[in-house]
Amino acid sequence: MADAQLILALDQGTTSSRAIAFDREGRAVATAQQPFEQRYPEPGHVTHDPEAIWASQLAVARSVVAQVGGARRIAAIGIANQRETTIVWERDTGRPVADAIVWQSRVTAPRCDALGAAGLEPLFRERTGLPLDAYFSGPKIAQILDGGPTLRPSSDLRRRAERGELAFGTVDAFLLWRLTGGQVHATDPSNASRTLLFDIHRLAWDDELLGHVGVPRVVLPEVRPTSGRFGETSAALFGRAIPIAALAGDQQAATFGQAAFAAGQAKNTYGTGAFLLLNTGSRAVTSGHGLLSTVLWQLGAGEPARYALEGSVFAAGAAVQWLRDGLRAIDSAPEVEALASEVSDSGGVYLVPAFTGLGAPYWDPYARGTIVGLTRGTGLPELARATLESIALQVGDVVEAMVADGAPRPTELRVDGGAAANDLLLQLQADVLGVQVARPRVLETTALGAAYLAGLAIGFWSDLAEIGAHWSLDRRFEPAIGPERRRRLVTDWRRAVERARGWAAPGEELGM
Numbered sequence: 001m002a003d004a005q006l007i008l009a010l011d012q013g014t015t016s017s018r019a020i021a022f023d024r025e026g027r028a029v030a031t032a033q034q035p036f037e038q039r040y041p042e043p044g045h046v047t048h049d050p051e052a053i054w055a056s057q058l059a060v061a062r063s064v065v066a067q068v069g070g071a072r073r074i075a076a077i078g079i080a081n082q083r084e085t086t087i088v089w090e091r092d093t094g095r096p097v098a099d100a101i102v103w104q105s106r107v108t109a110p111r112c113d114a115l116g117a118a119g120l121e122p123l124f125r126e127r128t129g130l131p132l133d134a135y136f137s138g139p140k141i142a143q144i145l146d147g148g149p150t151l152r153p154s155s156d157l158r159r160r161a162e163r164g165e166l167a168f169g170t171v172d173a174f175l176l177w178r179l180t181g182g183q184v185h186a187t188d189p190s191n192a193s194r195t196l197l198f199d200i201h202r203l204a205w206d207d208e209l210l211g212h213v214g215v216p217r218v219v220l221p222e223v224r225p226t227s228g229r230f231g232e233t234s235a236a237l238f239g240r241a242i243p244i245a246a247l248a249g250d251q252q253a254a255t256f257g258q259a260a261f262a263a264g265q266a267k268n269t270y271g272t273g274a275f276l277l278l279n280t281g282s283r284a285v286t287s288g289h290g291l292l293s294t295v296l297w298q299l300g301a302g303e304p305a306r307y308a309l310e311g312s313v314f315a316a317g318a319a320v321q322w323l324r325d326g327l328r329a330i331d332s333a334p335e336v337e338a339l340a341s342e343v344s345d346s347g348g349v350y351l352v353p354a355f356t357g358l359g360a361p362y363w364d365p366y367a368r369g370t371i372v373g374l375t376r377g378t379g380l381p382e383l384a385r386a387t388l389e390s391i392a393l394q395v396g397d398v399v400e401a402m403v404a405d406g407a408p409r410p411t412e413l414r415v416d417g418g419a420a421a422n423d424l425l426l427q428l429q430a431d432v433l434g435v436q437v438a439r440p441r442v443l444e445t446t447a448l449g450a451a452y453l454a455g456l457a458i459g460f461w462s463d464l465a466e467i468g469a470h471w472s473l474d475r476r477f478e479p480a481i482g483p484e485r486r487r488r489l490v491t492d493w494r495r496a497v498e499r500a501r502g503w504a505a506p507g508e509e510l511g512m
């Protein structure tokens, strides 16, 4: 009997590249991972060598293909990627003209400030769903074309771009270009919607926004549906051509991997930061409360896009890292659970982990980490518990912002990411939200989502119902405190956040 077919997911993350092969039941059957170098050329600036991204991604893909017995086992490839990270390369050689500017980099903050000072924030918000923040790709493209202190000072890049010699891509498009041997230059709406250049309502690049940001249209990739045939890998890479059938930003892919297909469904990923996405269906909700409005996916040509409200919290697992590396209260991140469980509450202590400012919904680059409510009775267990509570409370703030924007309160929060292994954290999350928290068996939801999107395009899976049926529960956490205690917790947390805000002097903003 021929070996069963598989879908290969490429999960190109900020610190590592991963490849996972999934079977028809959505089970991971082979996996490989490789970290790559992070570059910090100056404070607040982060870059990647695009060749390191490519080399690590190709190596893990080849490893998984070899583990499963060769490319004949792979029916299609789906790609999920770190979002917003910006690469510009030469069309004729495929060579990058500069290092990738990583999403975390603040190097384009002055460009965004200038656009804001020109009164353009409402225009960008309305068309793109995004605030004018250094996080997003468009100004990073302009930065590369104009050169800069830490980029190769090549004065003719802008002219070369205008002549059509250069191509821009987020990491999805760069990998697609490389995998197809330069045959296909395309991206999908979930990635395009993070550029500040893409009209999320018309699903098209916007010439007026391109003009404001200073990006020539000829560098842009074609935008195609998230799930669909993008092209084939060059036969030389894996021994035979494999169809590439999906591109999606990592958080949108994770939402798909969580089978949060219906409006009102939400997922939260607890990694270094936390990313909560609420599916708002075919409606792009413009946030008045510090959230982003973003495209989730488009499942076929002519199909309407699905949208989400998104809130990003900068420090989630990072707060646990601080307990480990800064305070040395624990030796490894999972130990936080036992330490925090030594006490039944934090004794009135609140920790606001605003190490690099606060993200959604506060967007305060001047906030700094703060601990309030210390007494002589406070010990490491109380601090550990306050740390876990701070993660849950920040996610709670994002949910409240969504409700304030008019979204219905989700009835369940699906969770994933490294820190979702922590039972106490998820119990605290259910308590803070007053909503059930559901952890699936498969926590590799980003790769799984990319696989599902690719498999859907080639008929490996027939529809969303079939995919949704794979979602299986590991454990559900029910709210265990009453509304009175919940209100008290949230009120005190907000008072602690107020004390953390505006602490650093202007000029000391770290933004991310």
Ligand code: ADP
Pocket: 015, 270, 271, 272, 273, 316, 317, 318, 319, 320, 321, 333, 334, 335, 336, 337, 417, 418, 419, 420, 421, 422, 425
């Ligand atoms: P990323 O993709 O952002 O690198 P991961 O999803 O791998 O993050 O999760 C790692 C983060 O989760 C780290 O910040 C770590 O401190 C935290 N973490 C890992 N395990 C636990 C745990 N059991 N309890 C709390 N935090 C944890």
